[in-house]
Amino acid sequence: MTYPTAFARSTLAIALATGLWAGPASAQTLPAPTLAKAQAGYLRMMLGDAEVTALSDGTVVLDSSILTGAKPEHIKDLLNQAHQTGPLHTSFNAYLVKTGDKLVLVDTGAGSFFGPTLNKLQAGMKAAGYTPDQVTDILITHLHADHVGGLVNGEAIQFPNAVVHADKAELDYWLDTAKAEAAPKEAQGFFKMAQAALTPYVKAGKVKPFEGATEMVPGIRTQPTHGHTPGHSFYVLESKGQKLVFWGDLLHFEEVQFPEPTITVAFDVDQKAAKAQRLAAFADAAKQGYLVAPSHVTFPGIGHLRKQGAGYVWLPVRYVNDAH
Template sequence: MSEASTRLDRRGFLTGASTLAAGSALVAAGGLSVSSASASAPLAGQPMAGAIRRKVGSFEVTALLDGYLDIGSEQVLGHDEDIAANLRKEAFVEGSGYRLPINAFLLNTGDKLVLVDAGTSDQMGPTLGKLGGAMAAAGVTPEQIDAVLITHMHPDHLFGVLKPDGSKAFENAELLLPETDYRFWFDDAALNAAPDAFKPFFLGARKSADAYAANQTLFGSDKELLPGVTSVDLAGHTPGHVGFRVDGGDDGLFIIADAVHVSSLQFAQPDWGIAFDTDPAQAAKTRRKVLDEVSSDGHLVAGSHLPFPGFGHVARSGDGYRFAPADWQYSN
């Protein structure tokens, strides 16, 4: 095929544009009907699997959507309905509740496939547990995962390391857990002091961790876990809650995990917490510290509960902040 035959010339483009315009006019006038074959396709009824990939320097980072969790305003600590109503309106949030996506992130370092958090498996209802489909959409199988890094041991981050039958979901992976969080969830005194509704969190965390006892590493904060990936202390949401700095060479990413849960509220009102915070005052202090940092340095962030795919930047806005979702990457 010649170069001339593959090139879209100006005359051909204008001719095609005229044809499209004429067709649009016919449709508007009722003179052109859509064929029944194309109109009869059934509605899918389900969203497609959530997997969006972007480059971070020499790394590829893929956001994977496990699903979503709906919460009410009573689960937002410090919630003021007058303020919240205006924030919901500005963010085009319908109703009085809040929908939290559950995001995990797959790091391809060139040498390793590393999963940051593992979703929920079948432990938190039908709107969650979609990580396997997202991984399949990204072209990755559980057997390929070399390591699973856990930001903290809550159900929506850890319980997905097990299949519904209780066996390991990532049979070849090393499980890396923040040591301070591990000590907390394995503390019998903390278990006995917890409200009954939270006791399954402890038992499930122990079961998930124990399944990987033969291939498990505990780590501290400010530790390089593999080349280019360093843990960061984000204590408050849980005692050992951590984030991860990803250094891909000429570009970087800060995975801020659960520093923010409700994006429509907590950027503008960073002192508002979530009912799942172990230490709400410390969580709020950590959130302000993180948002101060990333709004000053302009670094790309990724959040476990930021609107999927969770990538974006943070800017100062009055006494608070605002979140700007990152542009879509059309190519590498």
């Protein structure tokens, strides 16, 4: 399995944000300050007996030119219908689940790999009342750097008491030196970053592969969804008859791919398989009515889908500030 030509022609397309906030006052009387620290973002909610905390790792700007499977004019029209133009600020979300005696983190954010507008996950975790040493298990949807970069700071392990779980096919692909060397030059950085993030945990004996549908901890199981990457996986949380599915990189542009899920993205290793997984997942979520949590839908990234024509409408959960 190799990267599509579209990926080989593209770059990561990340433009670093300035971090300025204009505020309600006139710029003549109150200049917009540069934020001195990361904005910690989190949302806490209950799913049955399980506590779910959405964590924002930050945002980066992605250009819609990485979308494939439709003419640029059509993609521009879809963005215009959503009142969006040009590159979009894209959320990078991770999720913390407290269930029984387990504290489970689904993906870890980008860490320091993609610049200063990311690497905010630990600040959000602290604001939500948790520390990295409390995490018992880390469930990796796939090994792209924006999902595993937060595992490390340089070569230092950031979650010292956690076991890292990932699909065996995913680990075999990204940690294979021969595959890295054979990949297009534009993709080789993805291999290097995945290896940098995972190697300290591999050396420490803290990486546990799984194959197929497997229960990770009581109430959380895997759902293989290979396509975006060779071992891409959903994680399904169920408690007291309620269900939430962590979708990873099932989609990247909500304004485009919800109304037209056949549109793909250059980051997909296997675009045909990724599209099939997206169509099946959208249809099931809309029919069954359970909650879903994609990684790159506007924070907090948890919501429902409703079928509308040939596409879908995204219905996000309402934000609740639980500070008191």
